[in-house]
Amino acid sequence: MSNNFDWAPKPWTKAPATPVWTQYFKQANPTPVFQKDDLRACTAPGKIWGATFDDGPSPATHGLLDYFRTINMHTTFYTVGSVAIKYPEVLLQTYQAGHEIGVHTWSHPLLTKLSDDEIVAELIYSAKTIYQLTGQAPKYIRPPFGGSDDRVRRIANSMGLTVVGFVDTEDWKHWDSKAKMQPVVTGHFKEWIKNGVTGLITLQHDVWAAEVEVGKEAMDLLVKAGYTVKPVYECLGAVLEGFFKSGQFEEKWNVVAPYVEKVVTVTPNNGTSGNLNMKPVPAKVVVSAPVETTVRSGALLISLPSLFAVVVGYLIL
Ligand SMILES: [Zn+2]
Numbered sequence: 001m002s003n004n005f006d007w008a009p010k011p012w013t014k015a016p017a018t019p020v021w022t023q024y025f026k027q028a029n030p031t032p033v034f035q036k037d038d039l040r041a042c043t044a045p046g047k048i049w050g051a052t053f054d055d056g057p058s059p060a061t062h063g064l065l066d067y068f069r070t071i072n073m074h075t076t077f078y079t080v081g082s083v084a085i086k087y088p089e090v091l092l093q094t095y096q097a098g099h100e101i102g103v104h105t106w107s108h109p110l111l112t113k114l115s116d117d118e119i120v121a122e123l124i125y126s127a128k129t130i131y132q133l134t135g136q137a138p139k140y141i142r143p144p145f146g147g148s149d150d151r152v153r154r155i156a157n158s159m160g161l162t163v164v165g166f167v168d169t170e171d172w173k174h175w176d177s178k179a180k181m182q183p184v185v186t187g188h189f190k191e192w193i194k195n196g197v198t199g200l201i202t203l204q205h206d207v208w209a210a211e212v213e214v215g216k217e218a219m220d221l222l223v224k225a226g227y228t229v230k231p232v233y234e235c236l237g238a239v240l241e242g243f244f245k246s247g248q249f250e251e252k253w254n255v256v257a258p259y260v261e262k263v264v265t266v267t268p269n270n271g272t273s274g275n276l277n278m279k280p281v282p283a284k285v286v287v288s289a290p291v292e293t294t295v296r297s298g299a300l301l302i303s304l305p306s307l308f309a310v311v312v313g314y315l316i317l
Contacts, residue, residue: 003088005132008125011082015106015125017117025120025158032157038148038165042199042235049227050201050235051219052076052166054104054142056083057090063212065097071223076232077206078104078142078164081126088133095134100231102140103127103161110147119155127161140164140232146203164232166203169218171211178210182217189218193225201232 009015042050053064056077068075077094079101084091095101105111106125114122123141130138141161143152146168153163169188174181185204192200204218205211219229 005085005088005129007128008081008085009106011085012107014109014114014118015081015121017115018121018124019117021124022117022120022155025155029158029160032154032160035153035157035163036150038143038146038153038163039232039236040165040167040201042201042230042232042237044199044230044235044237047198047227048235049222049229050076050199050232051204051215051222051229052078052102052142052164052201052232053204053206053215054078055080055108056206057087057094058083058207059087059090060209060212061087061090061094061206063209064206064215065094065099067216067219068099068229069097071219071229073219073223073229074098074100074231074234075219075229076100076102076140078102078140079126079130080104080108081106081129082108084126084129084133088129091130092133095136100140100233101130101134101136101138102142102164102232103130103138104142105144108144110145111143111152112147112149116151116155119152120159123156123159123161127159142166142203164201167200169202169204171204171214175205175208175211178213181210181214185214185218186221189221193221193227198227199235201235 042048053061053075054077056079061077064075074097077091077099079091091101103123103126105122107122109118109122111119111122127138130136137160139160139162141156142164146165148156148163148165156163169185171181171185174184204215206215222229
């Protein structure tokens, strides 16, 4: 684990806008899957629950890690980058215990009020913290205050992130009093259990000891009622199936990429690096492509009107 965070903005200051990053994702992923709303429910079958804990890590997080170890289940922690660099070992232990780590931004702003570039930076710096500590790039983001809209989702999606919403347990309203928090939070869970609700993605926190204590009690209500608590990425098991059924895949094939290089120069592998069995290719290929070139899903399918020509110098050995 590297504890060197000299690249990091000051904790709790807005991550600095970096327009080239926004540009990168626009070009790397010009037609991201459209996510029309935040995910709020697990779609995998069975009596499952998507418990999530936000705003950590903190020293109190250990209480949840110990609890989840005893019941042999896992959950999701949405981490604030500014906080994670303060408790990097807790974040790493959380990951190593098998829990999912998601993005909860760098400085916990309301994303809908930020510019595109600022949103990208908030997500990047938090994701960088997670990536540096765990070696794993996160896949999900929980917007602070539940604040998201089509623009926030589109930006997150372009970065390969999916926005996860929540059903509130209201633990944060009584963060300083376990006596007040406990009946509110467990009251919600008792009601859900009584009504046979399954698959909710609920919001709790792991900053204060009271939140963690009540969090454990709430999880225990679920476990005793026969539920399995799962990390979000697992409890959304049917999302991919839903995607194929939604027609999104087919729609993508009708989309013409908005940005295309007019001249694409390809330098073939000369055999000095990479695959040693590859024979050297002697010539350069220069393709003069028309403006209306259609690029589909990474596979290069180029349509060339007769007006333009391929400059031939290509010899396959
Ligand atoms: Zn939060």
